[in-house]
Amino acid sequence: MPNFLHSLASPARFQRIANAVLPWVSVLAAVLLGVGIVWGLVFSPPDYQQGDTVRVMYIHVPAAWMATFCYAVMALLSASFLIWKHQLADLAARAASPIGACFTAIALITGALWGKPTWGTWWVWDARLTSVLVLFFLYLGHMALSAAFDDRERGGRAAAILACVGAINLPIIKYSVEWWNTLHQGASVFRMDGPTIDNSMLWPLLLTVLGFNMLFVVLLLVRIKSELLARRIEVLQRARASGRG
Amino acid sequence: MNAFLAIIGRDLRLATRRGGEAALTLGFFVVAITLFPFGVGPEPELLGRIAAGIIWVTALLAATVSFDRLFRADMEDGTLELLALAPLPLELAVLAKAIAHWLLTGLAVTLLAPVMGLMLNLPEAAYGPLVAGLLLGTPALSLLGGIGAALVLGARRGGALVGLLVLPLFLPVLIFGISAVEATLIGLPLAPHLLILGALLAVALPVGVFGSAAALRLALE
Numbered sequence: 001m002p003n004f005l006h007s008l009a010s011p012a013r014f015q016r017i018a019n020a021v022l023p024w025v026s027v028l029a030a031v032l033l034g035v036g037i038v039w040g041l042v043f044s045p046p047d048y049q050q051g052d053t054v055r056v057m058y059i060h061v062p063a064a065w066m067a068t069f070c071y072a073v074m075a076l077l078s079a080s081f082l083i084w085k086h087q088l089a090d091l092a093a094r095a096a097s098p099i100g101a102c103f104t105a106i107a108l109i110t111g112a113l114w115g116k117p118t119w120g121t122w123w124v125w126d127a128r129l130t131s132v133l134v135l136f137f138l139y140l141g142h143m144a145l146s147a148a149f150d151d152r153e154r155g156g157r158a159a160a161i162l163a164c165v166g167a168i169n170l171p172i173i174k175y176s177v178e179w180w181n182t183l184h185q186g187a188s189v190f191r192m193d194g195p196t197i198d199n200s201m202l203w204p205l206l207l208t209v210l211g212f213n214m215l216f217v218v219l220l221l222v223r224i225k226s227e228l229l230a231r232r233i234e235v236l237q238r239a240r241a242s243g244r245g
Numbered sequence: 246m247n248a249f250l251a252i253i254g255r256d257l258r259l260a261t262r263r264g265g266e267a268a269l270t271l272g273f274f275v276v277a278i279t280l281f282p283f284g285v286g287p288e289p290e291l292l293g294r295i296a297a298g299i300i301w302v303t304a305l306l307a308a309t310v311s312f313d314r315l316f317r318a319d320m321e322d323g324t325l326e327l328l329a330l331a332p333l334p335l336e337l338a339v340l341a342k343a344i345a346h347w348l349l350t351g352l353a354v355t356l357l358a359p360v361m362g363l364m365l366n367l368p369e370a371a372y373g374p375l376v377a378g379l380l381l382g383t384p385a386l387s388l389l390g391g392i393g394a395a396l397v398l399g400a401r402r403g404g405a406l407v408g409l410l411v412l413p414l415f416l417p418v419l420i421f422g423i424s425a426v427e428a429t430l431i432g433l434p435l436a437p438h439l440l441i442l443g444a445l446l447a448v449a450l451p452v453g454v455f456g457s458a459a460a461l462r463l464a465l466e
Contacts, residue, residue, distance in 0.1 A: 137412075141409045149399065158397075162396055168448075172445070
Protein backbone atom coordinates (compact mmCIF):
# COMPACT_ATOMS: atom_id res chain seq x y z
CA MET A 1 0.00 0.00 0.00
CA PRO A 2 2.72 2.56 0.85
CA ASN A 3 4.46 1.71 -2.41
CA PHE A 4 1.26 2.35 -4.28
CA LEU A 5 0.84 5.71 -2.54
CA HIS A 6 4.42 6.70 -3.30
CA SER A 7 3.98 5.76 -6.93
CA LEU A 8 0.96 8.07 -7.02
CA ALA A 9 3.30 10.94 -6.22
CA SER A 10 4.51 11.02 -9.80
CA PRO A 11 2.37 13.71 -11.47
CA ALA A 12 2.20 11.88 -14.78
CA ARG A 13 1.00 8.63 -13.23
CA PHE A 14 -1.37 10.56 -10.97
CA GLN A 15 -2.90 12.27 -13.96
CA ARG A 16 -3.36 9.00 -15.78
CA ILE A 17 -5.10 7.42 -12.79
CA ALA A 18 -7.12 10.57 -12.06
CA ASN A 19 -8.36 10.74 -15.65
CA ALA A 20 -9.41 7.10 -15.50
CA VAL A 21 -11.15 7.42 -12.12
CA LEU A 22 -12.77 10.82 -12.47
CA PRO A 23 -15.75 9.95 -14.74
CA TRP A 24 -16.75 7.01 -12.57
CA VAL A 25 -16.51 8.94 -9.32
CA SER A 26 -18.41 11.86 -10.83
CA VAL A 27 -21.28 9.63 -11.90
CA LEU A 28 -21.28 7.92 -8.52
CA ALA A 29 -21.34 11.28 -6.72
CA ALA A 30 -24.18 12.55 -8.90
CA VAL A 31 -26.27 9.40 -8.39
CA LEU A 32 -25.67 9.20 -4.62
CA LEU A 33 -26.35 12.90 -4.08
CA GLY A 34 -29.32 12.91 -6.45
CA VAL A 35 -31.02 9.90 -4.88
CA GLY A 36 -30.05 10.85 -1.33
CA ILE A 37 -31.22 14.46 -1.57
CA VAL A 38 -34.50 13.68 -3.34
CA TRP A 39 -35.19 10.85 -0.88
CA GLY A 40 -34.29 13.05 2.07
CA LEU A 41 -36.06 16.22 0.97
CA VAL A 42 -39.20 14.70 -0.55
CA PHE A 43 -39.84 11.07 0.38
CA SER A 44 -38.45 10.65 3.90
CA PRO A 45 -40.96 11.17 6.74
CA PRO A 46 -41.09 14.49 8.61
CA ASP A 47 -39.86 14.40 12.21
CA TYR A 48 -42.53 13.96 14.89
CA GLN A 49 -41.21 17.02 16.71
CA GLN A 50 -39.46 19.17 14.15
CA GLY A 51 -41.75 18.50 11.17
CA ASP A 52 -40.24 19.25 7.78
CA THR A 53 -37.43 21.31 9.36
CA VAL A 54 -35.56 18.08 9.98
CA ARG A 55 -34.79 17.86 6.27
CA VAL A 56 -31.97 20.36 6.76
CA MET A 57 -30.19 17.38 8.29
CA TYR A 58 -29.57 15.75 4.89
CA ILE A 59 -27.29 18.64 3.93
CA HIS A 60 -26.09 19.80 7.33
CA VAL A 61 -24.84 16.52 8.78
CA PRO A 62 -22.82 15.38 5.73
CA ALA A 63 -21.31 18.86 5.37
CA ALA A 64 -20.30 18.88 9.04
CA TRP A 65 -18.73 15.44 8.73
CA MET A 66 -16.85 16.46 5.62
CA ALA A 67 -15.60 19.59 7.41
CA THR A 68 -13.60 17.51 9.88
CA PHE A 69 -12.81 14.75 7.38
CA CYS A 70 -11.24 17.29 5.00
CA TYR A 71 -9.05 18.61 7.77
CA ALA A 72 -7.86 15.11 8.59
CA VAL A 73 -7.09 14.46 4.92
CA MET A 74 -5.31 17.80 4.67
CA ALA A 75 -3.22 17.11 7.79
CA LEU A 76 -2.22 13.64 6.54
CA LEU A 77 -1.26 15.04 3.14
CA SER A 78 0.71 17.83 4.81
CA ALA A 79 2.56 15.37 7.04
CA SER A 80 3.45 13.18 4.07
CA PHE A 81 4.62 16.27 2.19
CA LEU A 82 6.89 17.26 5.09
CA ILE A 83 8.21 13.71 5.49
CA TRP A 84 8.64 12.49 1.88
CA LYS A 85 8.66 15.88 0.10
CA HIS A 86 6.10 14.70 -2.48
CA GLN A 87 5.09 17.79 -4.44
CA LEU A 88 1.76 16.21 -5.22
CA ALA A 89 0.91 15.93 -1.52
CA ASP A 90 1.47 19.67 -1.21
CA LEU A 91 -0.77 20.32 -4.20
CA ALA A 92 -3.44 18.04 -2.80
CA ALA A 93 -3.31 19.56 0.70
CA ARG A 94 -3.67 23.03 -0.75
CA ALA A 95 -6.47 21.88 -3.01
CA ALA A 96 -8.27 20.28 -0.06
CA SER A 97 -8.26 23.34 2.16
CA PRO A 98 -10.74 25.58 0.25
CA ILE A 99 -13.02 22.56 -0.26
CA GLY A 100 -12.95 21.90 3.47
CA ALA A 101 -13.60 25.57 4.18
CA CYS A 102 -16.65 25.45 1.89
CA PHE A 103 -18.04 22.34 3.61
CA THR A 104 -17.48 24.06 6.96
CA ALA A 105 -19.27 27.18 5.76
CA ILE A 106 -22.16 25.06 4.45
CA ALA A 107 -22.37 23.30 7.83
CA LEU A 108 -22.39 26.63 9.68
CA ILE A 109 -24.98 28.27 7.41
CA THR A 110 -27.35 25.30 7.27
CA GLY A 111 -26.87 24.97 11.03
CA ALA A 112 -27.99 28.57 11.51
CA LEU A 113 -30.99 27.99 9.23
CA TRP A 114 -31.88 24.86 11.21
CA GLY A 115 -31.28 26.55 14.56
CA LYS A 116 -33.73 29.39 13.97
CA PRO A 117 -36.91 27.28 13.79
CA THR A 118 -35.83 24.60 16.31
CA TRP A 119 -33.82 26.46 18.95
CA GLY A 120 -35.35 29.87 18.16
CA THR A 121 -32.03 31.52 17.38
CA TRP A 122 -29.62 31.74 14.47
CA TRP A 123 -26.52 31.36 16.54
CA VAL A 124 -25.66 30.25 20.06
CA TRP A 125 -22.21 29.91 21.59
CA ASP A 126 -22.66 26.21 21.93
CA ALA A 127 -19.72 23.84 21.96
CA ARG A 128 -20.18 22.22 18.56
CA LEU A 129 -21.01 25.44 16.77
CA THR A 130 -18.03 27.15 18.32
CA SER A 131 -15.58 24.37 17.52
CA VAL A 132 -16.80 24.22 13.91
CA LEU A 133 -16.34 27.99 13.72
CA VAL A 134 -12.78 27.60 15.02
CA LEU A 135 -12.23 24.87 12.40
CA PHE A 136 -13.35 27.39 9.78
CA PHE A 137 -10.76 29.87 11.10
CA LEU A 138 -8.06 27.19 10.90
CA TYR A 139 -8.96 26.62 7.24
CA LEU A 140 -8.83 30.37 6.59
CA GLY A 141 -5.42 30.60 8.27
CA HIS A 142 -4.14 27.67 6.20
CA MET A 143 -5.37 29.24 2.95
CA ALA A 144 -4.02 32.67 3.85
CA LEU A 145 -0.61 31.31 4.84
CA SER A 146 -0.18 29.15 1.75
CA ALA A 147 -0.96 32.19 -0.43
CA ALA A 148 1.16 34.67 1.54
CA PHE A 149 4.57 33.88 0.02
CA ASP A 150 5.97 34.88 -3.34
CA ASP A 151 7.72 31.53 -3.43
CA ARG A 152 5.02 28.88 -3.86
CA GLU A 153 7.12 26.04 -2.43
CA ARG A 154 7.75 28.10 0.70
CA GLY A 155 4.03 28.79 1.20
CA GLY A 156 3.27 25.11 0.80
CA ARG A 157 5.76 24.02 3.46
CA ALA A 158 4.67 26.74 5.90
CA ALA A 159 1.03 25.78 5.41
CA ALA A 160 1.93 22.10 5.88
CA ILE A 161 3.55 22.84 9.26
CA LEU A 162 0.48 24.86 10.26
CA ALA A 163 -1.86 22.04 9.22
CA CYS A 164 0.07 19.55 11.39
CA VAL A 165 0.11 21.90 14.40
CA GLY A 166 -3.61 22.50 13.87
CA ALA A 167 -4.27 18.76 13.75
CA ILE A 168 -2.60 18.33 17.17
CA ASN A 169 -4.54 21.25 18.61
CA LEU A 170 -7.91 20.50 17.06
CA PRO A 171 -8.93 17.79 19.56
CA ILE A 172 -7.74 19.96 22.45
CA ILE A 173 -9.78 22.89 21.17
CA LYS A 174 -12.79 20.65 20.57
CA TYR A 175 -12.77 19.18 24.07
CA SER A 176 -12.11 22.49 25.82
CA VAL A 177 -15.00 24.08 23.96
CA GLU A 178 -17.22 21.09 24.75
CA TRP A 179 -16.32 21.41 28.40
CA TRP A 180 -17.14 25.11 28.17
CA ASN A 181 -20.72 24.86 26.90
CA THR A 182 -23.04 22.30 25.38
CA LEU A 183 -26.50 22.67 23.84
CA HIS A 184 -26.11 20.81 20.54
CA GLN A 185 -27.48 17.29 20.67
CA GLY A 186 -25.02 14.46 21.16
CA ALA A 187 -24.06 11.92 18.54
CA SER A 188 -27.05 9.96 17.24
CA VAL A 189 -25.54 7.86 14.45
CA PHE A 190 -22.18 6.55 15.69
CA ARG A 191 -23.02 5.08 19.10
CA MET A 192 -22.10 1.90 20.89
CA ASP A 193 -25.77 0.91 21.27
CA GLY A 194 -26.61 1.51 17.61
CA PRO A 195 -28.05 4.61 15.92
CA THR A 196 -30.95 6.41 17.64
CA ILE A 197 -32.27 7.63 14.33
CA ASP A 198 -34.98 5.75 12.45
CA ASN A 199 -34.04 3.74 9.35
CA SER A 200 -36.37 5.83 7.16
CA MET A 201 -34.13 8.81 7.89
CA LEU A 202 -30.84 6.95 8.28
CA TRP A 203 -30.76 5.60 4.72
CA PRO A 204 -31.11 8.89 2.83
CA LEU A 205 -28.65 10.41 5.31
CA LEU A 206 -26.08 7.70 4.59
CA LEU A 207 -26.58 8.21 0.85
CA THR A 208 -25.95 11.95 1.08
CA VAL A 209 -22.93 11.37 3.32
CA LEU A 210 -21.42 8.99 0.76
CA GLY A 211 -22.40 11.45 -1.98
CA PHE A 212 -20.59 14.28 -0.20
CA ASN A 213 -17.53 12.06 0.16
CA MET A 214 -17.55 11.28 -3.55
CA LEU A 215 -18.11 14.96 -4.32
CA PHE A 216 -15.02 15.74 -2.25
CA VAL A 217 -12.97 13.26 -4.25
CA VAL A 218 -14.23 14.74 -7.53
CA LEU A 219 -13.51 18.32 -6.48
CA LEU A 220 -10.11 17.38 -5.12
CA LEU A 221 -9.09 15.57 -8.32
CA VAL A 222 -10.32 18.42 -10.52
CA ARG A 223 -8.51 21.00 -8.41
CA ILE A 224 -5.24 19.05 -8.43
CA LYS A 225 -5.49 18.50 -12.17
CA SER A 226 -6.14 22.16 -12.89
CA GLU A 227 -3.29 23.18 -10.59
CA LEU A 228 -0.93 20.81 -12.46
CA LEU A 229 -2.09 22.32 -15.74
CA ALA A 230 -1.63 25.85 -14.40
CA ARG A 231 1.94 25.01 -13.47
CA ARG A 232 2.59 23.54 -16.88
CA ILE A 233 1.25 26.66 -18.55
CA GLU A 234 3.52 28.74 -16.35
CA VAL A 235 6.55 26.68 -17.32
CA LEU A 236 5.66 26.87 -21.01
CA GLN A 237 5.12 30.62 -20.83
CA ARG A 238 8.44 31.08 -19.09
CA ALA A 239 10.19 28.96 -21.69
CA ARG A 240 8.57 30.94 -24.48
CA ALA A 241 9.43 34.29 -22.88
CA SER A 242 13.07 33.31 -22.36
CA GLY A 243 13.21 31.91 -25.90
CA ARG A 244 12.18 35.27 -27.31
CA GLY A 245 14.33 37.34 -24.95
CA MET B 246 23.44 25.96 29.15
CA ASN B 247 25.60 29.07 28.85
CA ALA B 248 24.48 29.64 25.28
CA PHE B 249 20.88 29.12 26.37
CA LEU B 250 21.15 31.75 29.11
CA ALA B 251 23.09 34.04 26.78
CA ILE B 252 20.20 34.08 24.30
CA ILE B 253 17.72 34.94 27.05
CA GLY B 254 20.03 37.68 28.37
CA ARG B 255 20.61 39.08 24.91
CA ASP B 256 16.90 39.29 24.11
CA LEU B 257 16.16 40.94 27.45
CA ARG B 258 18.96 43.48 26.99
CA LEU B 259 17.89 44.26 23.43
CA ALA B 260 14.30 44.79 24.48
CA THR B 261 15.09 47.01 27.45
CA ARG B 262 17.74 49.13 25.74
CA ARG B 263 16.13 49.64 22.38
CA GLY B 264 13.85 52.59 23.14
CA GLY B 265 11.54 50.86 25.59
CA GLU B 266 10.40 48.19 23.17
CA ALA B 267 9.41 46.05 26.13
CA ALA B 268 6.95 48.69 27.27
CA LEU B 269 5.08 48.63 23.94
CA THR B 270 3.15 45.45 24.69
CA LEU B 271 2.26 46.69 28.16
CA GLY B 272 1.17 50.01 26.70
CA PHE B 273 -1.09 48.18 24.27
CA PHE B 274 -2.47 46.04 27.11
CA VAL B 275 -3.36 49.06 29.28
CA VAL B 276 -4.77 51.19 26.46
CA ALA B 277 -6.89 48.34 25.07
CA ILE B 278 -8.33 47.62 28.54
CA THR B 279 -9.12 51.32 29.00
CA LEU B 280 -11.35 51.17 25.92
CA PHE B 281 -13.75 48.67 27.50
CA PRO B 282 -15.40 51.00 30.06
CA PHE B 283 -16.09 53.37 27.16
CA GLY B 284 -17.47 50.52 25.09
CA VAL B 285 -19.78 48.89 27.63
CA GLY B 286 -20.39 51.76 30.07
CA PRO B 287 -18.76 52.60 33.40
CA GLU B 288 -21.17 50.79 35.78
CA PRO B 289 -18.98 49.02 38.38
CA GLU B 290 -21.26 45.94 38.61
CA LEU B 291 -21.12 45.28 34.87
CA LEU B 292 -17.37 45.89 34.68
CA GLY B 293 -16.73 43.66 37.71
CA ARG B 294 -18.70 40.85 36.08
CA ILE B 295 -16.68 40.92 32.85
CA ALA B 296 -13.33 42.18 34.25
CA ALA B 297 -11.58 38.80 34.18
CA GLY B 298 -12.71 38.22 30.61
CA ILE B 299 -11.52 41.66 29.51
CA ILE B 300 -8.11 41.12 31.08
CA TRP B 301 -7.67 37.64 29.59
CA VAL B 302 -8.79 38.60 26.08
CA THR B 303 -6.63 41.71 26.11
CA ALA B 304 -3.66 39.66 27.33
CA LEU B 305 -4.18 37.35 24.32
CA LEU B 306 -4.34 40.30 21.94
CA ALA B 307 -1.29 41.96 23.52
CA ALA B 308 0.66 38.72 23.10
CA THR B 309 -0.47 38.49 19.47
CA VAL B 310 0.73 41.97 18.52
CA SER B 311 4.10 41.24 20.13
CA PHE B 312 4.82 38.10 18.06
CA ASP B 313 5.55 40.05 14.92
CA ARG B 314 8.97 41.10 16.22
CA LEU B 315 9.84 37.83 17.97
CA PHE B 316 12.00 36.54 15.11
CA ARG B 317 11.79 39.27 12.48
CA ALA B 318 14.67 41.49 13.67
CA ASP B 319 16.91 38.43 14.10
CA MET B 320 15.98 37.27 10.62
CA GLU B 321 16.79 40.64 9.09
CA ASP B 322 20.22 41.10 10.66
CA GLY B 323 21.30 37.49 10.19
CA THR B 324 21.33 36.49 13.86
CA LEU B 325 18.92 33.68 13.15
CA GLU B 326 21.33 32.00 10.71
CA LEU B 327 24.07 32.09 13.33
CA LEU B 328 21.69 30.60 15.89
CA ALA B 329 20.82 27.83 13.44
CA LEU B 330 24.53 27.10 12.81
CA ALA B 331 25.48 27.21 16.50
CA PRO B 332 26.11 23.94 18.41
CA LEU B 333 23.04 24.67 20.56
CA PRO B 334 20.06 22.89 18.93
CA LEU B 335 17.71 25.34 17.25
CA GLU B 336 14.89 23.90 19.38
CA LEU B 337 16.64 25.11 22.54
CA ALA B 338 17.39 28.49 21.00
CA VAL B 339 13.67 28.79 20.23
CA LEU B 340 12.85 27.84 23.82
CA ALA B 341 15.26 30.51 25.10
CA LYS B 342 13.65 33.12 22.89
CA ALA B 343 10.19 32.04 24.03
CA ILE B 344 11.25 32.38 27.66
CA ALA B 345 12.64 35.86 27.00
CA HIS B 346 9.43 36.75 25.19
CA TRP B 347 7.37 35.51 28.12
CA LEU B 348 9.43 37.47 30.66
CA LEU B 349 8.90 40.64 28.61
CA THR B 350 5.22 40.22 27.77
CA GLY B 351 3.45 37.40 29.63
CA LEU B 352 5.02 37.97 33.03
CA ALA B 353 4.71 41.75 32.72
CA VAL B 354 1.02 41.42 31.76
CA THR B 355 0.48 39.05 34.70
CA LEU B 356 2.01 41.54 37.11
CA LEU B 357 -0.09 44.37 35.69
CA ALA B 358 -3.31 42.35 35.72
CA PRO B 359 -4.20 43.00 39.40
CA VAL B 360 -3.86 46.76 38.84
CA MET B 361 -6.17 46.50 35.86
CA GLY B 362 -8.50 44.36 37.96
CA LEU B 363 -8.64 47.15 40.53
CA MET B 364 -9.66 49.64 37.84
CA LEU B 365 -12.33 47.28 36.49
CA ASN B 366 -13.81 46.46 39.90
CA LEU B 367 -12.76 42.80 39.77
CA PRO B 368 -14.29 40.84 42.69
CA GLU B 369 -11.80 40.34 45.52
CA ALA B 370 -11.81 36.53 45.38
CA ALA B 371 -10.91 36.58 41.69
CA TYR B 372 -7.44 38.11 41.99
CA GLY B 373 -5.69 34.91 43.03
CA PRO B 374 -7.10 32.62 40.30
CA LEU B 375 -6.70 35.34 37.66
CA VAL B 376 -3.00 35.79 38.39
CA ALA B 377 -2.38 32.06 38.85
CA GLY B 378 -4.13 31.33 35.56
CA LEU B 379 -2.17 34.02 33.72
CA LEU B 380 1.09 32.69 35.20
CA LEU B 381 0.37 29.21 33.79
CA GLY B 382 -1.37 30.31 30.61
CA THR B 383 0.85 33.06 29.22
CA PRO B 384 3.95 30.83 28.77
CA ALA B 385 1.80 28.58 26.58
CA LEU B 386 0.87 31.66 24.53
CA SER B 387 4.55 32.56 24.02
CA LEU B 388 5.33 28.99 22.92
CA LEU B 389 2.39 28.57 20.53
CA GLY B 390 2.73 32.11 19.20
CA GLY B 391 6.34 31.38 18.30
CA ILE B 392 5.07 28.94 15.66
CA GLY B 393 2.97 31.66 14.06
CA ALA B 394 5.80 34.19 14.25
CA ALA B 395 8.22 31.75 12.62
CA LEU B 396 5.75 30.67 9.93
CA VAL B 397 5.07 34.18 8.64
CA LEU B 398 8.76 35.15 8.31
CA GLY B 399 9.16 36.44 4.79
CA ALA B 400 5.41 36.44 4.11
CA ARG B 401 3.57 39.40 2.71
CA ARG B 402 1.48 41.21 5.38
CA GLY B 403 2.88 38.91 8.07
CA GLY B 404 1.65 40.92 11.05
CA ALA B 405 -2.07 40.56 10.37
CA LEU B 406 -1.57 36.92 9.43
CA VAL B 407 -0.09 35.98 12.83
CA GLY B 408 -3.36 36.83 14.56
CA LEU B 409 -5.39 34.64 12.22
CA LEU B 410 -2.96 31.75 12.70
CA VAL B 411 -2.44 31.77 16.46
CA LEU B 412 -5.62 33.17 18.05
CA PRO B 413 -7.66 29.99 17.36
CA LEU B 414 -4.87 27.98 18.99
CA PHE B 415 -5.13 30.17 22.11
CA LEU B 416 -8.78 29.30 22.69
CA PRO B 417 -8.24 26.43 25.20
CA VAL B 418 -5.94 28.60 27.34
CA LEU B 419 -8.57 31.34 27.41
CA ILE B 420 -11.37 28.91 28.28
CA PHE B 421 -9.57 27.39 31.26
CA GLY B 422 -8.07 30.68 32.40
CA ILE B 423 -11.57 32.12 32.65
CA SER B 424 -13.09 28.97 34.14
CA ALA B 425 -10.51 29.14 36.96
CA VAL B 426 -11.85 32.59 37.90
CA GLU B 427 -15.50 31.65 37.47
CA ALA B 428 -15.14 28.46 39.51
CA THR B 429 -13.60 30.34 42.42
CA LEU B 430 -16.37 32.94 42.33
CA ILE B 431 -19.10 30.31 42.67
CA GLY B 432 -17.16 28.39 45.32
CA LEU B 433 -15.90 25.43 43.30
CA PRO B 434 -12.33 24.13 43.71
CA LEU B 435 -9.70 25.99 41.76
CA ALA B 436 -7.13 23.22 41.41
CA PRO B 437 -8.61 21.27 38.42
CA HIS B 438 -8.60 24.35 36.22
CA LEU B 439 -5.01 25.18 37.08
CA LEU B 440 -4.01 21.57 36.49
CA ILE B 441 -5.58 21.68 33.02
CA LEU B 442 -3.79 24.97 32.30
CA GLY B 443 -0.58 23.23 33.35
CA ALA B 444 -1.41 20.34 31.02
CA LEU B 445 -2.00 22.78 28.15
CA LEU B 446 1.42 24.29 28.89
CA ALA B 447 2.92 20.80 28.86
CA VAL B 448 1.43 20.23 25.39
CA ALA B 449 2.43 23.69 24.14
CA LEU B 450 6.06 23.11 25.13
CA PRO B 451 6.95 20.36 22.61
CA VAL B 452 4.48 21.54 19.95
CA GLY B 453 5.73 25.14 20.18
CA VAL B 454 9.42 24.35 20.35
CA PHE B 455 9.52 21.76 17.55
CA GLY B 456 6.96 23.59 15.42
CA SER B 457 8.80 26.91 15.63
CA ALA B 458 12.16 25.31 14.97
CA ALA B 459 10.79 23.52 11.88
CA ALA B 460 9.28 26.77 10.62
CA LEU B 461 12.54 28.66 11.25
CA ARG B 462 14.57 26.05 9.34
CA LEU B 463 12.15 26.52 6.47
CA ALA B 464 12.56 30.30 6.60
CA LEU B 465 16.35 30.00 6.59
CA GLU B 466 16.59 27.75 3.54
